Amino acid sequence: MKFLNAFVWAVTFMVCCSELVAVDPVISEFLASNSSGLEDEDGDSSDWIEIWNVSGGEGNLEGYHLTDDPEDLTKWTFGEAPFNNDGYVVVFASGKDRNGPRDELHANFKLNSSEGGYLALVEPDGITVASEYKNYSKQFEDISYGSGYGDAEEVKFLKSGDNAKWIVPGGPIEGWTGTLFDDSSWATGKTGIGYDRSDKYIPHIGEGGDLLDSMRGVNASAYIRVPFTINDLSGISNLILSMKWEDGFIAYLNGTEIKSMSAPANPQWNSEATLNRSNEDDAITYFDYPVSGPLVEGRNVLAIHGLNASRTSSDFLISPEITAKRTDLNSPKNGFFLLPSPGILNGKLIDGLVRDTKFSANRGFYDSPFDLEISTETEGAKIRYTLDGSEPSESKGILYNGPININDTTIIRAIAYKDNFTPTNVDTQTYLFPEKVAVQTNNPAGYPSSWAGVRADYGMDDDPVDFRRAAGDASYSMSAAKTAIADSLKSITTISIVTDKDNLFDRIKGIYPNPGGRGSQWERPVSVEIINGDGGDDYQTNAGIRIMGFTSRNLSTTTKLNMRLLFKREYGDSKMEYPLLGPDGPDEFNTIALRGNIRDAWVTEYQGFGSALYIGDEWSKRSQKAMGQPAVRGTFAHVYLNGMYWGLYNPTERPDDDFAETHLGGERTEYDVVKFCCPDRSIAGSIRIWDQLLSAARSGLTSHASYQRVQGKNPDGSLNPQFPVLLDVDNLIDYSINGYYHAQVDWPGNYYVIRDRVEGRTKGFQFFTWDNDIALGAANPNNGNKV
Numbered sequence: 001m002k003f004l005n006a007f008v009w010a011v012t013f014m015v016c017c018s019e020l021v022a023v024d025p026v027i028s029e030f031l032a033s034n035s036s037g038l039e040d041e042d043g044d045s046s047d048w049i050e051i052w053n054v055s056g057g058e059g060n061l062e063g064y065h066l067t068d069d070p071e072d073l074t075k076w077t078f079g080e081a082p083f084n085n086d087g088y089v090v091v092f093a094s095g096k097d098r099n100g101p102r103d104e105l106h107a108n109f110k111l112n113s114s115e116g117g118y119l120a121l122v123e124p125d126g127i128t129v130a131s132e133y134k135n136y137s138k139q140f141e142d143i144s145y146g147s148g149y150g151d152a153e154e155v156k157f158l159k160s161g162d163n164a165k166w167i168v169p170g171g172p173i174e175g176w177t178g179t180l181f182d183d184s185s186w187a188t189g190k191t192g193i194g195y196d197r198s199d200k201y202i203p204h205i206g207e208g209g210d211l212l213d214s215m216r217g218v219n220a221s222a223y224i225r226v227p228f229t230i231n232d233l234s235g236i237s238n239l240i241l242s243m244k245w246e247d248g249f250i251a252y253l254n255g256t257e258i259k260s261m262s263a264p265a266n267p268q269w270n271s272e273a274t275l276n277r278s279n280e281d282d283a284i285t286y287f288d289y290p291v292s293g294p295l296v297e298g299r300n301v302l303a304i305h306g307l308n309a310s311r312t313s314s315d316f317l318i319s320p321e322i323t324a325k326r327t328d329l330n331s332p333k334n335g336f337f338l339l340p341s342p343g344i345l346n347g348k349l350i351d352g353l354v355r356d357t358k359f360s361a362n363r364g365f366y367d368s369p370f371d372l373e374i375s376t377e378t379e380g381a382k383i384r385y386t387l388d389g390s391e392p393s394e395s396k397g398i399l400y401n402g403p404i405n406i407n408d409t410t411i412i413r414a415i416a417y418k419d420n421f422t423p424t425n426v427d428t429q430t431y432l433f434p435e436k437v438a439v440q441t442n443n444p445a446g447y448p449s450s451w452a453g454v455r456a457d458y459g460m461d462d463d464p465v466d467f468r469r470a471a472g473d474a475s476y477s478m479s480a481a482k483t484a485i486a487d488s489l490k491s492i493t494t495i496s497i498v499t500d501k502d503n504l505f506d507r508i509k510g511i512y513p514n515p516g517g518r519g520s521q522w523e524r525p526v527s528v529e530i531i532n533g534d535g536g537d538d539y540q541t542n543a544g545i546r547i548m549g550f551t552s553r554n555l556s557t558t559t560k561l562n563m564r565l566l567f568k569r570e571y572g573d574s575k576m577e578y579p580l581l582g583p584d585g586p587d588e589f590n591t592i593a594l595r596g597n598i599r600d601a602w603v604t605e606y607q608g609f610g611s612a613l614y615i616g617d618e619w620s621k622r623s624q625k626a627m628g629q630p631a632v633r634g635t636f637a638h639v640y641l642n643g644m645y646w647g648l649y650n651p652t653e654r655p656d657d658d659f660a661e662t663h664l665g666g667e668r669t670e671y672d673v674v675k676f677c678c679p680d681r682s683i684a685g686s687i688r689i690w691d692q693l694l695s696a697a698r699s700g701l702t703s704h705a706s707y708q709r710v711q712g713k714n715p716d717g718s719l720n721p722q723f724p725v726l727l728d729v730d731n732l733i734d735y736s737i738n739g740y741y742h743a744q745v746d747w748p749g750n751y752y753v754i755r756d757r758v759e760g761r762t763k764g765f766q767f768f769t770w771d772n773d774i775a776l777g778a779a780n781p782n783n784g785n786k787v
Helices: 002-021 466-469 478-489 501-505 617-625 656-666 688-698 704-709 731-740
Strands: 026-029 047-053 065-067 089-094 116-121 129-136 144-150 153-158 162-167 189-190 193-196 221-230 235-247 248-253 256-262 287-290 299-307 315-326 333-337 370-372 381-385 404-407 410-417 427-431 494-498 524-531 539-547 563-566 589-596 635-643 644-652 671-676 679-686 751-756 766-769
Touching: 026 089, 026 116, 026 129, 144 617, 153 221, 221 315, 235 248, 235 256, 299 315, 410 494, 427 524, 466 478, 501 524, 617 644, 617 731, 617 766, 656 671, 656 679, 656 751, 671 688, 688 704, 688 751, 731 766
Parallel strands: 494 635
Antiparallel strands: 026 047, 026 144, 047 089, 065 116, 116 129, 144 333, 153 315, 162 189, 162 221, 193 315, 221 299, 235 287, 235 315, 248 256, 248 299, 370 404, 381 410, 410 427, 494 524, 524 539, 539 563, 563 589, 589 644, 635 644, 671 679, 671 751, 751 766
16 A cells, blocks of 8 residues: 555656646846736736746646735735746736636736836745846836847747649548648658749749649648747747648648638638639748747657649649747846847847936026036946937937037937937937027028928018017117017027928928928827916927818918827827816816917908907907807917927817816716817718708707707706707807907808717707907907907
């Protein structure tokens, strides 16, 4: 009995050990600050941990543990967790604690992104640490950390001209895709395998691989088996099947299907391809297909069911290759990955991130020259900068080697970099000298003299009479006028927009010479700085910029174009987080409209010089707000393009679905938004309910019942949950009073309507005044309404 127990124990030990040999897991990568990367099944950007089976074999992590606490090595335990075909398991560090056999894996803790964190994988005994990161470095948003092994090299397991076995089947053949199948009776040839009645495919067919006599007129299918050997699976990843093929195929690796093209859903021994691949140049070109398959150490078999379009087709070709990446695992090194890669081979390892550039002087207004120093805390890093608005890089820009003298309005953009470190983002600083801005030239160096055939306008008015009047007093001396203008430039918020000048003024790609361009294809990347002359907080972010408007896009009408800023993740921050519209406005924006109010400004003063009001549109919006209705907020700001003064603008919100979410509540996806004018269109949600309201209005609202119905009410005025609320009548009344009073020339032709689709909460469509820059009689006292 004692002998039997010892025997059973020995067998059990050998079985367990044989399973453990295949499992050599390490934590190969983790992301401790996931903002916009891999999402879990709940749609959350949870942190994650990647575990790699270095041995490359099959295996399971059941019984292993993960922990972020060296005093609690069994903090979270794996249930059944097999490695994928590439040898990886990914666990979300979300705190959600899920490890059931059908669950997406979630640890019961979240990762620490601060310096000095701990993370470990512990063997099932709860004592032995299989892999750990002690006191790891500070982690950065969307940048992962882990083990890197240098650049992986490409290896080719199977190439054109390798030995193969083939047969044109005369009936079903069981198990022919597996590694143990006996193919000794099949014909021998070298890949590729196929035939051609002309000469096109002949150079791509190997010795013994011509099937013309065996296949044409007999069967549209051929079976091909290509063996290859792998002695060591460690470090293997990124398997690629490369194929020349016509007209279709199904590929199997060691009996498992890995790829098919133009193949029927249930292939038989005599199946045909579902499509005829008529482009013969494509057929003799290798196409790469990333695959995931059960590689084994030793003998592997790639089995291919080749498919022709018909058994009488004039040609046929199957020529496979298999490549992969092999990583040298002998010298692992920890570091950061700029491109996280959960579940696949880690990318390029970097030693760290270069610390941000620091400027010795803050952006803002200056009246005397100074020396500017740029620095970074990263030892050994270099700095490059530009002065023309373009973005510097590791190979572009002026190499910084000492203080820069700033004695005029200057836009400077800088980057710091170091070998094998991620460089900084581009920092942008604008230094404004208002007294020099006041006499800005019309011929800036390097800028075009015309925009789409219209004379460019960069400079301040150089007529002495107009200059003094613009300064506020026709009796001013030129010196006093210059000082007055310089002071006024500091009196309100400044917005400095900086970008490569070609983005603005290039004849082909510039948005200014092509003002009719619409949509994202006519959006250009810019830096946006908010500068306050009153000592308030300054701000910088990146954005996209477009031209906006309808008639105001015409350069012949005005050279002061309306613009729109769009804040997106592709440029940097997904929102502008700055209270641009004051303490009563929102703290963040997806977009800002920069209205030039060109029909109410110096460029089109209908009643002569000095008659522009500048405030017509903003007055209309603020009046709507003062009437107790939701309304678009705006302000005024001086705008600069690449350091050149561009004029007084009216930054405003745009009444879209983001605006509705901010001011009306709920989610942006719960709103219908319709824009009227130029052209009328739905910009969010659906136009269906608006059309329903429009139909009701056109049918007439003369009866009490129809009037109540559009408000979702019964004839007696009680709410009826069966009736959709279509219209906020009080809002429409106030909107109409406002419009009749300001008497915008084309009112009510340009406006927005917004409706909350959540029944029980919605007030119906609400009207938002927009684009009223020819209001109040265009400053004509004989036409305008009297206050």
